Amino acid sequence: MPTPERTSTEEIVAAGREILEVAGPSGLTMQAVAERVGVRAPSLYKRLRDRDALHAAVAAASIDALTARLESAGDDIAALAHAYRRFAQEHPEGFRIMFSIAAPHDALERSAAPLIRAATALVGDDDALDAARLFTAWATGFLQMELSGAFRLGGDVDRAFEYGVSRLTAGMTG
């Protein structure tokens, strides 16, 4: 005798993203997610293998959300950098969890595409991948350090970000 579905993987993952931002990775528990979607914890195991799978699904969803932001950001590197930073500031835990897990290939590729397009326009086909990686690494590290408070030592963080964007852009074309 079938029972109607009382939730869905999508709803579970969306609830997971919200809980993650409020309670951090240690607060992203099966029980918290179950309560949020109106179900008992054992029911989650119908859709997710275990807690690690929940974390991986939330990480993948964060990458997808970032990708959507980047795709609608515009086609130059400064616009992409600002969209990336805005995403990290609005979803600091979502930003962090992306790098705590080996993401699926296709999600990575989609998220990288806008920047590779922008880099190609700037430096040409041959150097586009190297340039995109240089830029992504800088931005990722900058945001990581900004979020973890490593820039408390002084100076204007906004200005430091702009400095990095213009400096790297100039360095690529020069």
Add this chain to the structure above:
Amino acid sequence: MPTPERTSTEEIVAAGREILEVAGPSGLTMQAVAERVGVRAPSLYKRLRDRDALHAAVAAASIDALTARLESAGDDIAALAHAYRRFAQEHPEGFRIMFSIAAPHDALERSAAPLIRAATALVGDDDALDAARLFTAWATGFLQMELSGAFRLGGDVDRAFEYGVSRLTAGMTG
């Protein structure tokens, strides 16, 4: 009637660092550390407020270990970059945990000093801090992405690292 101390904060933190590398952050439990140092879990609360304090202490110790590496690495930027990367590869979880917690001011300052010295030699006093941050952000992001598997898409990762080092060094002086 006094009882002899059966462990110490130093021993606890050292055990924590080893467990972290083997079992990851979720495996860094009070019970695992207690067993490793030959004591029962409640005894740890004599020296550490709670589990968060254990994680923070392990993060601070990781920063100190990195600082020692950097201090003995040499005085130019390429040498510092390679020392940083070697540390991250040998202690991937130690590298990650450094950015998951707001580190104490003085630990941050000490860890930054060698790079700021190298940057000063390269670009002068005025631009040293900006240059050091640009470089640290890039290296941190690169290692983060390397460890999380974001470079699986192809290309020689060692070469990409060298490319970044030389490109950034040239960009700073140019």
Add this chain to the structure above:
DNA sequence: ACCTGAACACCGTTCAAGT
């Protein structure tokens, strides 16, 4: 087919009692 309560193992934390 999906959901649940019950059960078990394991962890964080407190505290009274031991030496």
Add this chain to the structure above:
DNA sequence: ACCTGAACACCGTTCAAGT
């Protein structure tokens, strides 16, 4: 002074039983 066992709350996970 430091250490421990006992206790409690909470979480992950499995599974038989409900609809």
